[in-house]
Amino acid sequence: MIRIYISRDSGALALGAEAVVKRFEKAAEERGLDIEIVRNGSRGMYWLEPLVEVETDQGRVGYGPVRASKVDDLIEAGILEGKPHEKCIGVVEEYPWFKNQTRLTFARVGTTDPRSLEDYKAHGGYAGLKKALEAGPDGIIEEVLTSGLRGRGGAGFPTGIKWRTVADTPPQQKYIVCNADEGDSGTFADRMIMEGDPFVLIEGMTIAGIAVGATYGYIYLRSEYPHSSVALRAAIDAAREAGLLGDNVAGSGFAFDMEVRDGAGAYVCGEETSLLDSLEGKRGEVRAKPPLPAHIGLFGQPTIINNVISLATVPIIMDKGGEFYRDFGMGKSRGTMPIQLAGNIKHGGLYETAFGVTLGQLVDDIGGGTYSGRPVRAVQVGGPLGAYFPRELFDTPFDYEAFAARDGLIGHGGIVVFDDTVDMAKQAHFAMEFCAIESCGKCTPCRIGSARGMEVIDRIVANENRAENLEILEDLCNTMKLGSLCALGGFAPYPVMSALTHFPEDFGADKKRLEAAE
Amino acid sequence: MQKYEKWTSERAIEIIAQHQDQKGATLPILHALQEVFGCVPLEAEPLIADALNITRAEVHGCVTFYHDYRREPPGRRVLKICLAESCQAAGVRALEKRAKEKLGVEMGGTTADARVTLEPVYCLGLCHSSPAAMLDKDVYAGLDEERLDELLKEAQA
Numbered sequence: 220m221i222r223i224y225i226s227r228d229s230g231a232l233a234l235g236a237e238a239v240v241k242r243f244e245k246a247a248e249e250r251g252l253d254i255e256i257v258r259n260g261s262r263g264m265y266w267l268e269p270l271v272e273v274e275t276d277q278g279r280v281g282y283g284p285v286r287a288s289k290v291d292d293l294i295e296a297g298i299l300e301g302k303p304h305e306k307c308i309g310v311v312e313e314y315p316w317f318k319n320q321t322r323l324t325f326a327r328v329g330t331t332d333p334r335s336l337e338d339y340k341a342h343g344g345y346a347g348l349k350k351a352l353e354a355g356p357d358g359i360i361e362e363v364l365t366s367g368l369r370g371r372g373g374a375g376f377p378t379g380i381k382w383r384t385v386a387d388t389p390p391q392q393k394y395i396v397c398n399a400d401e402g403d404s405g406t407f408a409d410r411m412i413m414e415g416d417p418f419v420l421i422e423g424m425t426i427a428g429i430a431v432g433a434t435y436g437y438i439y440l441r442s443e444y445p446h447s448s449v450a451l452r453a454a455i456d457a458a459r460e461a462g463l464l465g466d467n468v469a470g471s472g473f474a475f476d477m478e479v480r481d482g483a484g485a486y487v488c489g490e491e492t493s494l495l496d497s498l499e500g501k502r503g504e505v506r507a508k509p510p511l512p513a514h515i516g517l518f519g520q521p522t523i524i525n526n527v528i529s530l531a532t533v534p535i536i537m538d539k540g541g542e543f544y545r546d547f548g549m550g551k552s553r554g555t556m557p558i559q560l561a562g563n564i565k566h567g568g569l570y571e572t573a574f575g576v577t578l579g580q581l582v583d584d585i586g587g588g589t590y591s592g593r594p595v596r597a598v599q600v601g602g603p604l605g606a607y608f609p610r611e612l613f614d615t616p617f618d619y620e621a622f623a624a625r626d627g628l629i630g631h632g633g634i635v636v637f638d639d640t641v642d643m644a645k646q647a648h649f650a651m652e653f654c655a656i657e658s659c660g661k662c663t664p665c666r667i668g669s670a671r672g673m674e675v676i677d678r679i680v681a682n683e684n685r686a687e688n689l690e691i692l693e694d695l696c697n698t699m700k701l702g703s704l705c706a707l708g709g710f711a712p713y714p715v716m717s718a719l720t721h722f723p724e725d726f727g728a729d730k731k732r733l734e735a736a737e
Numbered sequence: 738m739q740k741y742e743k744w745t746s747e748r749a750i751e752i753i754a755q756h757q758d759q760k761g762a763t764l765p766i767l768h769a770l771q772e773v774f775g776c777v778p779l780e781a782e783p784l785i786a787d788a789l790n791i792t793r794a795e796v797h798g799c800v801t802f803y804h805d806y807r808r809e810p811p812g813r814r815v816l817k818i819c820l821a822e823s824c825q826a827a828g829v830r831a832l833e834k835r836a837k838e839k840l841g842v843e844m845g846g847t848t849a850d851a852r853v854t855l856e857p858v859y860c861l862g863l864c865h866s867s868p869a870a871m872l873d874k875d876v877y878a879g880l881d882e883e884r885l886d887e888l889l890k891e892a893q894a
Binding site for chain 2: 229230233266268401403404405409410442481483484485497498499501502518560562564599603641646649653657659
């Protein structure tokens with residue numbers, strides 16, 4: 220029997236993977252071939268999707284991108300024996316783009332069958348839970364603190380400290396909430412985990428529950444991810460059936476269970492307090508902090524709210540130890556970051572590597588520059604609320620502090636590349652427009668500021684009292700930055716001001732004036 | 738072919754009852770109603786308020802806050818085109834214009850024959866292969882004019 224792998228990840232489906240599977244099945248039937256098709260997650264090399272991997276003595280040999288119409292030709296050419304072909308990239312794990320990564324959180328994604336608990340366990344799954352049960356609640360938190368893991372959702376708050384706070388509150392009903400509302404343009408790491416290795420998220424949440432004494436968890440999933448929903452629900456059912464969720468997790472005496480809740484298309488619900496309101500069945504309005512969710516969170520109870528990637532990284536930290544994880548990275552940014560390359564880029568995909576690689580390396584070397592073949596002009600890092608970086612800042616290392624020092628943020632690790640046809644005044648306008656569409660409306664700087672922001676940018680571009688309006692825009696951005704309740708209004712000025720600072724010519728503004736104003 | 742059931746308050750009460758015991762049941766109820774009726778009509782609000790013992794204003798606030806909920810059933814198929822930055826960088830604005838012209842609707846509109854509703858979406862998580870779109874629950878990426886035209890044809894079929 221020949222085993223081949225074709226991803227069921229929605230990124231691969233969006234590029235035609237389903238038709239490729241059907242064509243292989245049909246060809247096998249016609250030719251009487253004995254093949255088994257495993258539907259794995261994606262390796263993250265989306266310019267090669269649909270990627271077909273064939274198991275051979277040398278390892279899994281990859282071919283991509285494979286179109287359904289070419290399947291028969293490939294079979295003729297000997298794809299099932301792993302023979303050379305212009306679409307062949309050789310053994311996938313030896314392919315430089317893949318091999319040069321440090322895959323910790325994503326170790327299994329693309330390798331295993333995400334629906335199979337046995338496969339998960341065979342590849343190191345639930346080893347973290349086993350160690351966690353040996354370590355006990357305090358031991359788990361110590362290990363997470365040692366690892367230096369910071370929230371991968373964007374804010375970068377130390378995960379261990381958050382957990383310690385919840386653990387230290389008196390025993391009562393506590394919750395683990397997974398923020399799976401990944402809505403930043405340019406990001407798809409959460410989606411890849413949920414579709415490519417859902418058990419790792421379940422295991423991470425279970426460990427979190429044991430660490431702080433929480434017996435129930437919710438995954439708040441954005442409605443734009445129907446395929447993730449299917450994968451997660453199936454995995455939760457399988458884990459429960461195997462006794463890895465429920466009243467007596469893995470026979471340990473600890474109780475932990477969980478469910479998936481669907482969002483309803485509100486970007487602001489990616490903000491943690493707004494997400495909690497939404498889970499409680501209300502409008503997803505931002506709450507003022509304090510109280511922190513760690514003290515008064517979901518349904519008024521102490522709650523850990525972490526991003527998908529943060530939680531999915533916990534099992535490997537428990538398995539290999541906090542020190543192992545901490546030894547990757549630079550400065551206060553420890554471990555690895557799944558970096559997502561997107562937009563107008565030749566090699567779009569997910570690249571997990573230790574912190575410290577420069578933006579230029581990511582865009583030019585790893586990403587291969589633009590897909591259009593034109594020069595890169597601007598790169599937006601960290602989603603719709605992240606700053607636009609010009610080529611002059613490509614030496615910035617990927618590190619929370621280094622980006623902050625240059626008025627940017629790494630956010631959830633998304634990098635969106637634009638070529639020289641981009642109009643940066645339009646992008647600044649869009650940042651304000653997006654904020655206006657998605658504002659929860661609770662605080663004035665965000666609700667009104669974003670609408671006024673669009674108008675002021677329009678006036679600047681139209682050269683209506685340009686100098687005066689540039690000052691108004693800067694003042695407005697400051698007000699939003701300092702006066703908004705949450706990051707939506709507070710960070711919308713980042714794309715706007717960075718566009719204006721680095722690309723003033725697109726606004727008809729003079730670069731010198733801005734420098735003089737600093 | 739009728740994709741959605743016709744609204745009746747009896748059926749709505751039955752659906753609400755299936756979900757009302759969950760904690761924070763509002764969104765699960767609204768999703769379930771929309772799944773069956775294609776939308777959340779105004780008449781549903783007092784029924785939900787009554788079942789959850791919250792005010793009608795709270796329910797109304799919820800329905801109008803979230804982008805997903807509709808007041809009227811959509812066309813037979815819903816085509817969402819991603820307009821977020823990554824797709825903009827890959828030229829989605831031109832595809833958006835083409836889709837609007839070919840369907841003869843603005844964003845948020847439904848074609849006169851009620852076959853297709855066109856909507857914007859801000860990120861489908863397919864940014865590695867922008868531009869992207871979703872037809873009902875099927876996803877498409879790496880769109881160009883040719884693939885968009887195929888998609889429009891399928892949506893209208």
